[in-house]
Amino acid sequence: xxxxxxxxxxxxxxxxxxxxxxxxxxxxxxxxxxxxxxxxxxxxxxxxxxxxxxxxxxxxxxxxxxxxxxxxxxxxxxxxxxxxxxxxxxxxxxxxxxxxxxxxxxxxxxxxxxxxxxxxxxxxxxxxxxxxxxxxxxxxxxxxxxxxxxxxxxxxxxxxxxxxxxxxxxxxxxxxxxxxxxxxxxxxxxxxxxxxxxxxxxxxxxxxxxxxxxxxxxxxxxxxxxxxxxxxxxxx
Amino acid sequence: xxxxxxxxxxxxxxxxxxxxxxxxxxxxxxxxxxxxxxxxxxxxxxxxxxxxxxxxxxxxxxxxxxxxxxxxxxxxxxxxxxxxxxxxxxxxxxxxxxxxxxxxxxxxxxxxxxxxxxxxxxxxxxxxxxxxxxxxxxxxxxxxxxxxxxxxxxxxxxxxxxxxxxxxxxxxxxxxxxxxxxxxxxxxxxxxxxxxxxxxxxxxxxxxxxxxxxxxxxxxxxxxxxxxxxxxxxxxxxxxxxxxxxxxxxxxxxxxxxxxxxxxxxxxxxxxxxxxxxxxxxxxxxxxxxxxxxxxxxxxxxxxxxxxxxxxxxxxxxxxxxxxxxxxxxxxxxxxxxxxxxxxxxxxxxxxxxxxxxxxxxxxxxxxxxxxxxxxxxxxxxxxxxxxxxxxxxxxxxxx
Numbered sequence: 106x107x108x109x110x111x112x113x114x115x116x117x118x119x120x121x122x123x124x125x126x127x128x129x130x131x132x133x134x135x136x137x138x139x140x141x142x143x144x145x146x147x148x149x150x151x152x153x154x155x156x157x158x159x160x161x162x163x164x165x166x167x168x169x170x171x172x173x174x175x176x177x178x179x180x181x182x183x184x185x186x187x188x189x190x191x192x193x194x195x196x197x198x199x200x201x202x203x204x205x206x207x208x209x210x211x212x213x214x215x216x217x218x219x220x221x222x223x224x225x226x227x228x229x230x231x232x233x234x235x236x237x238x239x240x241x242x243x244x245x246x247x248x249x250x251x252x253x254x255x256x257x258x259x260x261x262x263x264x265x266x267x268x269x270x271x272x273x274x275x276x277x278x279x280x281x282x283x284x285x286x287x288x289x290x291x292x293x294x295x296x297x298x299x300x301x302x303x304x305x306x307x308x309x310x311x312x313x314x315x316x317x318x319x320x321x322x323x324x325x326x327x328x329x330x331x332x333x334x335x336x337x338x339x340x341x
Numbered sequence: 342x343x344x345x346x347x348x349x350x351x352x353x354x355x356x357x358x359x360x361x362x363x364x365x366x367x368x369x370x371x372x373x374x375x376x377x378x379x380x381x382x383x384x385x386x387x388x389x390x391x392x393x394x395x396x397x398x399x400x401x402x403x404x405x406x407x408x409x410x411x412x413x414x415x416x417x418x419x420x421x422x423x424x425x426x427x428x429x430x431x432x433x434x435x436x437x438x439x440x441x442x443x444x445x446x447x448x449x450x451x452x453x454x455x456x457x458x459x460x461x462x463x464x465x466x467x468x469x470x471x472x473x474x475x476x477x478x479x480x481x482x483x484x485x486x487x488x489x490x491x492x493x494x495x496x497x498x499x500x501x502x503x504x505x506x507x508x509x510x511x512x513x514x515x516x517x518x519x520x521x522x523x524x525x526x527x528x529x530x531x532x533x534x535x536x537x538x539x540x541x542x543x544x545x546x547x548x549x550x551x552x553x554x555x556x557x558x559x560x561x562x563x564x565x566x567x568x569x570x571x572x573x574x575x576x577x578x579x580x581x582x583x584x585x586x587x588x589x590x591x592x593x594x595x596x597x598x599x600x601x602x603x604x605x606x607x608x609x610x611x612x613x614x615x616x617x618x619x620x621x622x623x624x625x626x627x628x629x630x631x632x633x634x635x636x637x638x639x640x641x642x643x644x645x646x647x648x649x650x651x652x653x654x655x656x657x658x659x660x661x662x663x664x665x666x667x668x669x670x671x672x673x674x675x676x677x678x679x680x681x682x683x684x685x686x687x688x689x690x691x692x693x694x695x696x697x698x699x700x701x702x703x704x705x706x707x708x709x710x711x712x713x714x715x716x717x718x719x720x721x722x723x724x725x726x727x728x729x730x731x732x733x734x735x736x737x738x739x740x741x
Contacts, residue, residue, distance in 0.1 A: 155739075156736055161734075161739070191661040192661025207351035
């Protein structure tokens, strides 16, 4: 079963003369363990695609099935608990890391687990294990302000992975990092996607980072204009 | 995980400073309540210490505390004869201000009959007055040591005992002398005035056509003695026999010309409603204003703290944190701030209330009432922040 199925996903802002089509008829599937890049210039609609999948922006039309659950059906289905879906099935990685400044590294990961009802002791053990596996064992009790950019991003990745979500959505995760750290983060994401069977969608406009992706969607003016798979291009 | 405590831990010094500031404000609110209660206690201190059932004063006055009252001392004999009266004593009250060691020295002087009503309720050092003249018992707050003499009118009075926490309705410490001494101090003219009055009286009598010069000269000292009599009191207080009907005794005395009997309850009403009502309203208004200021400050602080955390709240929402956790973050911080500030204020006022120049009575009901008000303010103040937090969109976590 695909981790994510997207069909004719469309987002239109305003109406009449002020109508802006931010995303138009996006259709694709993502398999578990797949690392997908959504590439495009600023204003092309790639972040809108990410936020509609992430249940942050309500789409105007289209369908999205996440891990077998219909989460978009020409808008959000009535009664859908958006927070539950985000908590249980989605993970988010941000450009600016978005770590909670008053929580330590380990607490930043723990909160994602506790949100899902994991008891504090178990949450701590799992968080420590996860952070150690990402090379942050020596930074467990540091506040985000004391972490380097790469360490902060790895902490954010740990938080996104904590609940073993089916899909991880990453918004420009390497934008605040230098090339070397950026490549390290991409390698890490690829490794984690395979290990955890999570589909990872990465929005980026950084062409340097696209080498390791399984598939690349190029977005322009709200449309997917090109799809590449392992170097094979298929114009949309 | 308690996010409120984590946030406070991270911004420890800012939070502590805020709590200290608020604590000072709440300490002032507590002191206002205490000062009001103290005003009441002070105002009724002499009244309560006297423990009389009836206060007979000059007709058409509200004496002896709220207005001047002068009645003949010997009316006490007539009052003692009223059925139901067990004991009646004359009392005199006067404010005295003089200089002592170059500083103004003010106190309230009570003249009482030895063995009668209205004397010092408790002697905390030294002894009570034993001699009919020239002994004085003073309140400890006057800081006059035992054995020292005070010059009042033309005589020296030796301090033989100390009372404690006895003050007049104006907050001045109370001193006690015998009624005879108090009458002399209050009503007796000085020597020059006596000589002048006698000469004036002699002149007037000598001009009367039906008196011979010899008769006029013999009458002068007699009349002067009557006119210059100091057997005057400000009030006569009475205590009733147990079971006697107070209203009947009061009604009977009120039928007499020239006198007005008040019950102790009437006096409390006169003192509290007449004399300290405005002060009470003033303090009440101050308290209300300070509580409003506290509420506004807590609201602003919580709102500002929430504004500082908008991106954090958006991130929490995006990663699926339940609303109750976010509400708890704001509400718990607000409540904790109020509780710590209350504790600071309470400690501060608890340590300093006896250093105030006037009595500050910290009454549990006031303290509990303020505690509840502070909790309500904190909850109300946090609503502003919670409203703001609930409106934050998870999308605000995205982007640079």
